[in-house]
Amino acid sequence: MLDVPNGNRVAVRRAATRLEILEAAWEVARSKGLVELTLRDVAERIGMRAPSLYGHFASKHAIYDAMFEQAWSDYEATIPDLERALPSHPRSAMRVIGAHFYDFTATDLARHQLMNQRVVAGFSPSAEAYAPSVRVLERAHRTIVALTGATTEDFEVWVALVGGLINQHHANDAGGSRHRVLLDRGVDMWADAVGLPPDDHQ
Structure with a gap:
């Protein structure tokens, strides 16, 4: 030193x-x-x-800003290991991708709210703080399109599906596993709509 x-x-x-x-x-x-x-x-x-x-x-919102950036950066840091562990079958891979994000956010209400909801009145992340979330979404879009042939609209439905189940978990079953169990069913419904072949899970 x-x-x-x-x-x-x-x-x-x-x-x-x-x-x-x-x-x-x-x-x-x-x-x-x-x-x-x-x-x-x-x-x-x-x-x-x-x-x-x-x-x-400079302010309480500046702390929220740094927390927002930290949360998305922490998730972004997990993605390389996730991608290396993805199964080759697209439907199976989508289950792993969905579970990975679900488990990261469903275990921490405050982090989920800051990352994915707008519960703090008047707070919007700065461009610098927002950047990791943009990179994560763009990377997820590229990965899922490459795996499944999904369209951008399909991807938007996917984001809404996983995010909606996380919201339901925190609103109605915090600490439980009901919506985590439903995640695989939701993935299969999405995969059927996109036209993915069945896998051994089905």
Whole structure:
């Protein structure tokens, strides 16, 4: 650390503090609810005063912005392993793709709400924060079209299908598995509509 220029040490400390603030923000969002997040609650969790947060984030919406980017970046980082593990059969592959996104978001209501819904009044992610979600959607579109021959409209139905089941899970069966079980049925309905051949699952 002594060999690191002072400016770099300051940047490293600032980055570490920002991450600590984000971790605290997620803890508050998960315990009290995403829309109930306050700067005071976040600051208290890391032993700071609320005004001190402004040295790292310009506003509460700036914290939401960083959380949004972090959530989609975390999901994006899982995609290479997902793609390497995809079965060769297109219908089977679609089950794996659907389950992968479902499991990532159905286990965390606050993260799902920030990633996929608009529950925070007045908040829209910045272009920088939005970029990972765009990359994920474009990559999913390319992968699914290549696997199945689906059209863009088919892909949009797919997104609505998986997202709808996740919404139903959080609204009506949080902590349960009912809609996770229904996911395979939904995938098969979509695959039948697209014209994919049956697989061993059927």
